[in-house]
Amino acid sequence: MIELANPFRPGAGHQPPHLAGRQAETEEFTRLLKQNTILENMVLTGLRGVGKTVLLETLKPLASEKGWVWVGADLSESASLTEESIATRLCTDLSPITFPIVVSKKQINRIGFASQPVTREETLGYQQLRLIYEHTPGLALDKLKAVLESAWLAISSANSTRGVIFAYDEAQNLADHSEKDEFPLSLLLDAFQSLQRKGLPLMLVLAGLPNLFPKLVDARTFCERMFRVVFLESLSRKHSQEAIQKPFQRKPNVPPLDESSLDTIIGMSGGYPYFIQFICREVYDVFVQCWRREEAASVPVREIQQKLDTDFFSARWARTTERQRDLLFVISRLPDCDREFTVREIIEESRKAPENSFSGSNANQMLASLTRQGLIF
Numbered sequence: 001m002i003e004l005a006n007p008f009r010p011g012a013g014h015q016p017p018h019l020a021g022r023q024a025e026t027e028e029f030t031r032l033l034k035q036n037t038i039l040e041n042m043v044l045t046g047l048r049g050v051g052k053t054v055l056l057e058t059l060k061p062l063a064s065e066k067g068w069v070w071v072g073a074d075l076s077e078s079a080s081l082t083e084e085s086i087a088t089r090l091c092t093d094l095s096p097i098t099f100p101i102v103v104s105k106k107q108i109n110r111i112g113f114a115s116q117p118v119t120r121e122e123t124l125g126y127q128q129l130r131l132i133y134e135h136t137p138g139l140a141l142d143k144l145k146a147v148l149e150s151a152w153l154a155i156s157s158a159n160s161t162r163g164v165i166f167a168y169d170e171a172q173n174l175a176d177h178s179e180k181d182e183f184p185l186s187l188l189l190d191a192f193q194s195l196q197r198k199g200l201p202l203m204l205v206l207a208g209l210p211n212l213f214p215k216l217v218d219a220r221t222f223c224e225r226m227f228r229v230v231f232l233e234s235l236s237r238k239h240s241q242e243a244i245q246k247p248f249q250r251k252p253n254v255p256p257l258d259e260s261s262l263d264t265i266i267g268m269s270g271g272y273p274y275f276i277q278f279i280c281r282e283v284y285d286v287f288v289q290c291w292r293r294e295e296a297a298s299v300p301v302r303e304i305q306q307k308l309d310t311d312f313f314s315a316r317w318a319r320t321t322e323r324q325r326d327l328l329f330v331i332s333r334l335p336d337c338d339r340e341f342t343v344r345e346i347i348e349e350s351r352k353a354p355e356n357s358f359s360g361s362n363a364n365q366m367l368a369s370l371t372r373q374g375l376i377f
């Protein structure tokens, strides 16, 4: 019964059956594609599971339609350990595009053969890009710029290309390490800023958690002007409805979802895309089964909440201390707990139950460790 296969995809980077909303964000990206001189790059940011990776994937074909070449990858922490490793990352990502491009031809006289000399073509593969990096005199910045310039020269001479987009997901992993005298993040930013000023159409698209943009600005204040920040939010009611209903409607043998089930799912998910996929995956199976037995179906709210607790929250929750849990409870009582809040608000809220109150430094320290644990941003 292939046609009944569950279409919903709760999982990191899995394309949903229907990507709802995101028109404004897509238009913003299309606007950036129109730049001849790159004045603005893009930061695509938002909480875990809000849909950064899947949106990034859908921007890719848009860019190629408009004549842009797209290179990129996920940025692991190790890619951002040293200046050398970020350079390796960029060479690796450029090489699939540049390796077929012939950059020089040499005539070689073959010794011992009376025949004609042969022509050897040199292309710009990974090794050649690395050689440019190594042999360019100067600092890492000079070297990296030389690589990017050579790559652009080759790409633009081979095809009619508008420019190159360097798209990096999980870019919050980028960091400078002053204790080790390594500044890979600053290197990346300096290289692109300098080449863009020279008029090269090389654009950065960085996707990552909400700490990404502050990290960029911390490293280089010019980032405030260099990036257009697109903040992905949960889906509106209308778009949540689409994300839930459309996949049901596309299955000819599955009855449409009734209004009250739809409301329940929207309410439970809060419009949060990962939860929509998660809940709908469960609901779909239950509904298909009921429908087969010709029974009335309803959303199994308790079971789904239970499953979310064990599958999604319990591992993170288990790693928290008693005191951290107290702090999280206090935060959850703030009116803006799922947006921005201040340490002062936390302290004031915690004083309402004096036995559980937190001092400023106390809260500050704990917020830092909760952030490292991925529980808050």
Ligand SMILES: Nc1ncnc2c1ncn2[C@@H]1O[C@H](COP(=O)(O)OP(=O)(O)OP(=O)(O)O)[C@@H](O)[C@H]1O
Pocket: 009, 010, 011, 012, 013, 014, 015, 016, 017, 018, 019, 020, 021, 022, 046, 047, 048, 049, 050, 051, 052, 053, 054, 055, 209, 243, 273, 274, 275, 276, 277
């Ligand atoms: N616009 C959307 N409509 C419907 N479902 C969506 C939408 N955006 C994302 N999803 C679903 O939400 C889930 C999370 O998406 P994705 O992995 O892209 O999030 P993310 O922001 O990259 O998360 P992370 O920070 O963990 O990398 C996936 O299951 C995806 O199918």
Ligand SMILES: [Mg+2]
Pocket: 012, 013, 052, 053, 054, 169
């Ligand atoms: Mg992602």
